[in-house]
Amino acid sequence: MNKTALVIGAGLGGLSTALRLSTKGYKVTILEKHHQAGGRLNQLKKDGFTFDVGPSFFSMSYEFKELFDYCKVNNPLQFNELNPLYSVYFSYKKKPYLIHKDLQKLSTEFSDEKDFVRKANAYLKAAKEVFHDTEYRVIKKNFEGKMDYLYQLTKVPLKHGPKLFRSMWSELEKHFETEEVKIIFSLVAFFLGATPFDTPAVYSLLNYTELQHDGYWNVKGGMYTITEEIVKLLQQNNVEIIYNTEIKQFVQEGNKLQGFIDQHGKKWTADIYVSNADAASFRGQILGRKSFNPDKLDKMDWTLSPFTIYLGVKGKLDNIHHHNYFLGENFKAYADKIFKTAVAPQKPYYYVNVSSKSNPECAPEGCENIFILCPMPDLRYKKDWSDRESLADTIIADLSQRIDFDLAANTLSRTIYDPIDWQKMFNLYQGSGLGLAHGMNQIGALRPSNKDEQFSNLYYVGASTIPGTGLPIVVISSKLVTDRILNEHGGTI
Ligand SMILES: Cc1cc2nc3c(=O)[nH]c(=O)nc-3n(C[C@H](O)[C@H](O)[C@H](O)COP(=O)(O)OP(=O)(O)OC[C@H]3O[C@@H](n4cnc5c(N)ncnc54)[C@H](O)[C@@H]3O)c2cc1C
Numbered sequence: 280m281n282k283t284a285l286v287i288g289a290g291l292g293g294l295s296t297a298l299r300l301s302t303k304g305y306k307v308t309i310l311e312k313h314h315q316a317g318g319r320l321n322q323l324k325k326d327g328f329t330f331d332v333g334p335s336f337f338s339m340s341y342e343f344k345e346l347f348d349y350c351k352v353n354n355p356l357q358f359n360e361l362n363p364l365y366s367v368y369f370s371y372k373k374k375p376y377l378i379h380k381d382l383q384k385l386s387t388e389f390s391d392e393k394d395f396v397r398k399a400n401a402y403l404k405a406a407k408e409v410f411h412d413t414e415y416r417v418i419k420k421n422f423e424g425k426m427d428y429l430y431q432l433t434k435v436p437l438k439h440g441p442k443l444f445r446s447m448w449s450e451l452e453k454h455f456e457t458e459e460v461k462i463i464f465s466l467v468a469f470f471l472g473a474t475p476f477d478t479p480a481v482y483s484l485l486n487y488t489e490l491q492h493d494g495y496w497n498v499k500g501g502m503y504t505i506t507e508e509i510v511k512l513l514q515q516n517n518v519e520i521i522y523n524t525e526i527k528q529f530v531q532e533g534n535k536l537q538g539f540i541d542q543h544g545k546k547w548t549a550d551i552y553v554s555n556a557d558a559a560s561f562r563g564q565i566l567g568r569k570s571f572n573p574d575k576l577d578k579m580d581w582t583l584s585p586f587t588i589y590l591g592v593k594g595k596l597d598n599i600h601h602h603n604y605f606l607g608e609n610f611k612a613y614a615d616k617i618f619k620t621a622v623a624p625q626k627p628y629y630y631v632n633v634s635s636k637s638n639p640e641c642a643p644e645g646c647e648n649i650f651i652l653c654p655m656p657d658l659r660y661k662k663d664w665s666d667r668e669s670l671a672d673t674i675i676a677d678l679s680q681r682i683d684f685d686l687a688a689n690t691l692s693r694t695i696y697d698p699i700d701w702q703k704m705f706n707l708y709q710g711s712g713l714g715l716a717h718g719m720n721q722i723g724a725l726r727p728s729n730k731d732e733q734f735s736n737l738y739y740v741g742a743s744t745i746p747g748t749g750l751p752i753v754v755i756s757s758k759l760v761t762d763r764i765l766n767e768h769g770g771t772i
Contacts, residue, residue, distance in 0.1 A: 282306070283549040284306070286307060289522075305551070325591070331650065333502075362380070365604060408436075410492065428724030446478060471717050539565075559743050585710075586667070586696075594645065627674050651675075657710050658710045724745075744756060
């Protein structure tokens with residue numbers, strides 16, 4: 280008889296694990312608290328507009344291909360490479376910088392940086408080495424405890440050691456002179472939900488992944504197509520997804536996990552359990568583990584919170600590309616202070632995505648859909664979001680002025696998600712957008728494990744367990760946890 284698996288959460292981590300396990304013969308059921316699948320990779324349809332609510336692009340596209348190959352199905356997604364990767368607007372510069380993968384072309388954008396191509400090649404060569412020296416030893420690896428992790432680290436060439444202890448910003452200072460080059464290359468730190476000043480230099484490997492390795496991609500039809508296509512494959516594998524169902528408690532007998540209980544008191548049982556809910560806060564809030572009690576959780580390092588705006592506007596925006604960053608003139612001071620204060624910024628820095636530029640079906644004719652993401656302090660630092668409308672007005676007014684288009688006057692649809700909304704929708708701890716941060720004390724075996732400490736049939740997948748956050752990394756997480764489950768409990772085929 281097939282073994283049964285219960286997956287808690289239909290985020291990308293839960294969906295990909297369910298797809299792998301069902302391919303290997305498990306009878307899988309998914310429970311999801313939200314009304315539709317995807318977790319942070321979700322969709323909002325409103326007033327004739329369609330918005331991706333979270334992710335708008337990804338690196339390492341081959342990880343999705345690996346998932347579909349593993350499950351022996353054709354890749355149902357059509358990937359589009361971003362070219363240029365994105366554009367960056369500084370408040371004090373007239374023209375945006377267009378970030379090309381081709382370094383010769385990029386050097387014309389950075390004409391103030393002498394000898395840019397040589398310097399960039401040297402910087403990216405070192406970043407490439409970090410990536411390839413850690414990909415299989417650290418990133419795509421299940422660890423059997425801290426000793427195993429330390430042992431694996433001894434296989435990483437020693438020359439990368441200093442990069443663990445200096446920041447990404449100081450690494451960039453060693454290579455480049457102009458402020459704009461350093462700032463633009465450091466934006467990848469925000470993809471880890473942190474600033475370049477508190478992100479270790481090893482993550483310069485992300486500059487290699489964006490500029491040289493596989494670049495950035497999105498999906499034809501919008502990012503939510505990823506969720507929709509995986510859900511279709513799950514249906515073909517007879518996986519049932521039950522929505523509006525939130526796990527609140529667990530049941531144990533002796534040392535054995537007996538099942539989970541939802542908000543209505545219904546008990547759910549299976550042979551194997553996989554939690555796609557946050558691997559740290561689930562242990563604290565649902566399992567009541569002391570090492571993840573509220574005090575301990577709050578002392579951990581969490582990534583920044585998203586403040587997101589979804590605008591449907593009448594008219595076409597000619598002065599903006601698909602992916603754009605809008606920055607001010609005091610990057611370091613902004614990054615140093617803004618993420619640990621309860622006061623909303625007067626001159627916010629933000630990211631803007633206009634997906635209707637490449638997916639016209641996401642907006643009515645003659646209109647555009649605009650997604651704005653402004654990284655903010657999490658709820659430990661800023662609890663009160665009663666200023667959300669005025670913060671949104673400030674951002675919209677700033678963007679209007681910078682792209683010379685009156686967004687407020689042409690708005691047909693406006694939705695705001697503040698960190699409290701993000702926390703409520705997907706149980707994101709303190710509204711942290713990307714889960715646990717990726718400092719040296721919270722990666723590898725020092726991150727909450729994908730195997731439970733007490734119950735031999737409970738596992739974890741997703742952004743706050745190994746290897747970490749971001750869409751391709753969460754797909755890797757699903758491979759790691761599936762490997763563990765199959766090793767420890769077997770499959771049926
Ligand atoms: C605004 C924003 C923008 C982003 N942009 C990008 C990007 O451009 N590129 C990129 O690669 N990454 C991006 N990310 C990160 C990326 O979205 C995440 O790393 C990834 O989606 C995490 O997937 P997950 O499966 O770990 O978690 P989630 O997507 O959070 O899924 C977990 C699921 O579990 C459910 N759940 C939680 N608790 C329970 C419970 N007790 N019972 C039942 N269900 C429960 C939740 O509702 C949720 O559906 C972004 C994130 C945000 C917030």
